[in-house]
Amino acid sequence: MIRGKFTRSDGTLLLTVLIGLFGVYSLSRWIDTHRPSANPSIEEEELYLNATTVKRLSLGFNGLAADWYWMRSLQYVGGKIIKLPAHVQLDHLGQLNLKLLAPLLDATTTLDPQFMEPYQYAAVVLPDLNVQEAIRIVKKGVTANPLEWRPYHHLGFIYWQQRDFAKAEEAYEQGAKVPGAPEWMRAMTGRMASEGGSRNTAREIYQRLYEEATDNQVRNMARKRLLQVNSMDEQNALRRLLAADKSRTGRCPESWREIEVLLRALPVRVDSSGAPLDPGGTPYQLVKDKCDVNLGEKSEVPLR
Template sequence: MTGLGRIAVAVVIIGLLMGAAIELQRLRDRSFPVRPVEDDSLYLTSPSSLRRMALAYRAVAADLYWIRALQYFGGTRRMVEAGQTITDPNRRRYAALFPLLDLTTSLDPRFNLAYRFGAIFLAEPAPRGPARPDLAIALLMKGLAERPDRWEYMQDIGFVHYWWRQDYKAAAEWFRRASEVPGAPWWLKSLSATTLAQGGDRLSSRMMWEAIRQSAEIDWLRHDAERHLGQLRALDEIDALQAIVNRVASQSAQPVLDWRPVMRAAGWRTIPVDPAGIPYEIDERGRVQVSRSSPLWPMPAGPPRIDVAPPPS
């Protein structure tokens, strides 16, 4: 038999063995069904125990736990966005997310992505995230203790203080500290001064997200920054639209609960859309809002609008 023939026979045999193994597994599952195991019980929860067990395979174990954290966060978020009912209160709170990230970074204390992305996940407002900026800061501080020269972690801590805690003094201080690290970008010093002087206005928020968008090395982070820039633009548009809705309601002496009276009064042919292209809605109180079907939902409370108009895009 030629070499090519032997390879062909081997491929056929391997295929038959794989098919037999799959069929045996199916028979076993039907005869001896295994009880489903809760997600959180599949993994060790003690970083020290896991480090002892992982030994030389810590990097591989860290990657596995990082993948698990991504699956857990992404799966829960998809359930929320699909409108599925999550009966487990711990799952609704993304309760396993921080322990998974803590395990990941304990196994690999220099896992840059786990610190930075993990902080974003933890700080994400409910229901798309756990709304735990305190844990986001704790995770970044853990990374900073391991690598005090990482200005990115300091920048991210300032960002969490700024956007999710509205603690602009703390944010400015962290931006200042980040700016003093060798190799940090020049705009951090300007951002620190602007944040300290103006607080949480949309102009400084826009500056921050634009800086992150331009400096992002990963597409996901760049897209997330673009989403937040879209939210800021939507906040400006909602302010302008709300003024028109209020004026129409005042002139007609009737509450405006949909776009029809506004479109008649303004001469519009179509309902205005948000930066993602989804029509804005008017709720039962007459307030203009982003649709729940928009990728910009849920909208942040948002800093006040101090700049007269958004800069040209």
Template sequence: MKKITSIFFIIFCIFCFWKVGESNYEKQKEIKKNIVNHPEFLPTKTYALSTSFGFKNQKADYYWLQTIQYIGGNAVSSEYKKYLFEMIDLITELNPYFSQPYITGELLLPSYNPRYEDLTEQEQENLKLQAKDIGLKGLKNFCDLEKIDLIGKEDNLEKLFSEKKYQNPCKEAEIVYNLAFIYYFYLKDYKNAVKYYKVASVTKGSPAGAKNLISILEGKGGNREKAFLMFLNMADYTGKNDEICTEFSKTLKNFGNDIFSRKVALNGKVLSFLDSERKKYFSENNNGFEASNCSNFINKSIRELNIYFLDEANKKYFSENKKFALSPEELLTAGFIDYIPTDYQKNNDYGIIYFYNSEINGFDYKMG
């Protein structure tokens, strides 16, 4: 009996060891499955170039295939971002004229989804800067940098869009358009965003919306005067056969000269008059809302005057109260304005409203 009991005990121990072993094996498989296979031993750019032996493009293709597998294998957790910049930098060193790695880096590096990623703010910021560096490297290899500097200095959009010397500075539109978006959306650098949206707007293959963003971002960058004039340039450019629109544009330029150059104070009476005239000539039924229509740019130029009016009043409000008013209603109640300007996209209780935006330290607009 004692012998049988010992046998059962041994069998029981063997079974327990087997279950523990099986459990450990399954756990090891799970761990192995979740381990990210990072390319820890990437060669330096110098070494990769010196050992390519005339096959740089082929070597770039090889590393690009590795990059695609690296991204695909770690897509859910976005662990691929750890070495993505180094891999793209290496590939584009071997083949500087391979456009897809630049575009991929610009799109994937700066994006962030907190549901799947766990990155500190500093890590997120570093990835945004890496995306910018990839874009700038792409510009160096796909664009005429002297022409880009020329474009950056041109504020007359009518000349920019029509004169041959500014056209097609880049061979790859998506690289420069993505770079402009990185500066605008991720880095909040409106000055450089404007510069590269200008470049994108005259590069064949870019989205048409790049032209509109130039003037909008000048305003968000704090230069309401330049944004106002740029919208009028766009009105002149698109309304060459629209006599009413071009005449209205001339009138607004005269107002702008008084306000911005001669420093004549803008008041509610002037804005009210402009709003009534705008409605008279550019109603919704008269195509005043179409993105590429002359009257749309007239409407947007008046919006810039409205916001300039609020910003100027808010500076005086701040000097007295040591804080900014957050709405036009606050300015009106405190007696710093005599009129609340209405946006052309405001209809009764729905549409665009003006509000103080602490990110740009000035009034802005949003749907409300």
């Protein structure tokens, strides 16, 4: 049997790999021992290791360090959300003390500027906490990824949320010029200019966000926002129907059964009791004395 010789170059390569692994292990241990206290009664510390320092310590293993920071970002938010009521949405977390989220996402994207998920997370979660930081981080993604259209989509989403339709239009217009950008990016440019505040625009944006999301929390948020937009249209149609019935009878209906014939004219599902169902499948509540309609208590459609 002929055995390969262990050359000096092999030894150098092996030593480099071992030093790199030891560096990553040491970095992980250092970070773990310097993390902020998990005690919610203690005010959170500043970010315990910034991106510049991590880059210096990671010995070229920036991708691994970026993954670590990304997971910390998700755990950080998840640990706060778990204490909130179920109806609170990912894009409305301003009530929480999430002051470390922006630095965590900034560190992640500094270590790995081509890592797309943190930019989307910044666009969805950060605006309700610190919109300027959200814009800064996503713009960093635009600069670092000139051949990617998605950061432009995220930037347009932020401006649209802020009702700055002119800047949203500009972001989508620039993104539409990137090779490989989908046609709907160009269509979104015109929509921002003509009907930026409409429900149809909201429906389109959340649909695209849902389709592009890789993070389950972001995807679920977009799904629930789509339910909300569709429910708004349905509630308006039901209110018009209730008003028309009152004009005919002189009173508000006591039950959905009284207007079941009229309900057939609407594109809504009904249950066995005759109650119309919201997009999530929960019956709408009839407000009898006001000829109005509300979401059911168990509905998964967000209230805000």
